[in-house]
Amino acid sequence: MAESVETLLVDTVEKCQVAVAQLFQEKEVAIDIEGVDLSRAGEVCLIQMCGNSSPKVYLFDIHVLRDSAFEEGGLKKLLESELVIKLFYDVRGDNDALHHLYGVKVCGAYDIQVLCHVRFQNPNDRYLQGLKAVLAKFLQQSATLSPRAISALDKFKEQGTSFFAPELGGSYEVWKERPLRLELLQYAAVDVKFLLGMRELWAPEDADESAALDQFVQETTAVRLKSFVDLPRAVALDYSNKKFRDFELPEGFNATGDVFEKLFVPSDKKGRVIGKGGAAIKLIQSSTGARVSMDANHVLVVGQPSQVQAAVRQIEEAMLDTVLLARDRFLKPGGALYPSHATLYLAPCSHGCFSQRWQQYVDEHWAWRTFLDEMHAEYRLDYGVLADRHESEASERHLQSWDWATLNATQVLGPAVRL
Incomplete structure (x- = not known):
């Protein structure tokens, strides 16, 4: 000294x-x-x-x-x-x-x-x-x-x-x-x-x-x-x-400006987050400056906002499969990546596209009715024999086809059922 x-x-x-x-x-x-x-x-x-x-x-x-x-x-x-x-x-x-x-x-x-x-x-x-x-x-x-x-x-x-x-x-x-x-x-x-x-x-x-x-x-x-x-x-x-701390911390005295985020880590992903001998967590802490600790199936990240943000990103990446990392890092703008398999759920919901499709179905139905009336009045021709086929095609085209739509929680009207 x-x-x-x-x-x-x-x-x-x-x-x-x-x-x-x-x-x-x-x-x-x-x-x-x-x-x-x-x-x-x-x-x-x-x-x-x-x-x-x-x-x-x-x-x-x-x-x-x-x-x-x-x-x-x-x-x-x-x-x-x-x-x-x-x-x-x-x-x-x-x-x-x-x-x-x-x-x-x-x-x-x-x-x-x-x-x-x-x-x-x-x-x-x-x-x-x-x-x-x-x-x-x-x-x-x-x-x-x-x-x-x-x-x-x-x-x-x-x-x-x-x-x-x-x-x-x-x-x-x-x-x-x-x-x-x-x-x-x-x-x-x-x-x-x-x-x-x-x-x-x-x-x-x-x-x-x-x-x-x-x-x-x-x-x-x-x-x-x-x-x-x-x-x-x-x-x-x-x-x-x-x-472990054996006393509670009162509000109003903390002088750090630190924030925290707690993440759930599935059991099969804990090894990726911790690393051999804790190497992964030590690397996250040294590279971001955040303090990272593991407790059961949760990881707690504490530090300044930018430190926590950087550490959380690294932890999330450690838990992701390789294909998702490839998507985030290498997929070109405008490109698309689709899953090889997925679990589908069916739930009643409300969206503007549904009412639009219904209106298109109704408009086509009345257009067909007008056509039938006009052909019968002008030429005495009866196309009613085609009504069932037209109804089936119109229903399939407007009511039974699918479309992509982004829903919020208020638009889901009931519980989902796994298909």
């Missing part, structure tokens, strides 16, 4: 008491936690905290201090105080660990994950975004760091992650090693620094709207926190449930 974050490792009760006293002077404090399997079944190793009045990040070494950090050190009193707002990103896992491992009932919590989704997520998108994606959004919007600094930060975080992420050859047990690596101390301090900025940047300019949003986020956070820590152990430890 271009420059290191100022940190203070709090690994004695005396240091803990001093740090807590300092943090009690803050109006709001950002908090993040590192550990092994952060939950009621895991272990809290480090708690990071910082406020607005100082650039310093306090790193409370819970692996060393354990219960003494919360009791004699005063952390429990700070976390349970209503006087200081605590900013978390996703209160669930961190507070599940604090509640069940150390008996801490956090008060005054403010979930930045809730704030972010209220401001930027479409109500029909049920997936939650992780801190990595949200931090990228914040850095882009806030211009807090230069592009070069953001690139350096990304590389630094990748390096830190490699120490503990199993998929990168690391182990979460590294958080229990003492002394902690300098890279891990810096990694732990980085994310928490930005939570305060997120709340400030994403607050509405209107004071009343901002106050209403803060109230909603705090109330939702409190319900979210309590609901999760009260879950049965097996449910709380089922991490697959944590990827």
Whole structure:
């Protein structure tokens, strides 16, 4: 990273008491936690905290201090105080660990994950975004760091992650090693620094709207926190449930201008839309900028209007048969393409062409009657023997032949019957 974050490792009760006293002077404090399997079944190793009045990040070494950090050190009193707002990103896992491992009932919590989704997520998108994606959004919007600094930060975080992420050859047990690596101390301090900025940047300019949003986020956070820590152990430890949004989004706070469209995908077409290993959906997202998710037999597309329009077209093309793609792309203007087979339906309907054909039939009928009368009056000839044949031909020509017509819903007079 271009420059290191100022940190203070709090690994004695005396240091803990001093740090807590300092943090009690803050109006709001950002908090993040590192550990092994952060939950009621895991272990809290480090708690990071910082406020607005100082650039310093306090790193409370819970692996060393354990219960003494919360009791004699005063952390429990700070976390349970209503006087200081605590900013978390996703209160669930961190507070599940604090509640069940150390008996801490956090008060005054403010979930930045809730704030972010209220401001930027479409109500029909049920997936939650992780801190990595949200931090990228914040850095882009806030211009807090230069592009070069953001690139350096990304590389630094990748390096830190490699120490503990199993998929990168690391182990979460590294958080229990003492002394902690300098890279891990810096990694732990980085994310928490930005939570305060997120709340400030994403607050509405209107004071009343901002106050209403803060109230909603705090109330939702409190319900979210309590609901999760009260879950049965097996449910709380089922991490697959944590990827879906567990709170509703109120109207009036969304700042994105995003739209959405939901498409039905038949079961036999899902493979075309998803692609091998999700390749098709990933390509649609990267080429259009829209966010695409699949749920049962529906695909949800979220983004700016032009992004959604482009993604929907690609999804529809993926579901179409090759002959229809050929029609749309290669058929010349004025050309025609007819199906090799179709299902026909018969329904009573009303259209101007029907009355026109009836009128033509009636006119021809009276013309024939006039002809018969005139031939009989002038020449005493009787053509009545041809009447049945003429009637049959006129009916076939005007009443029994077909014609193309475009109907709207009001012109269909009854239910259709499949032929």
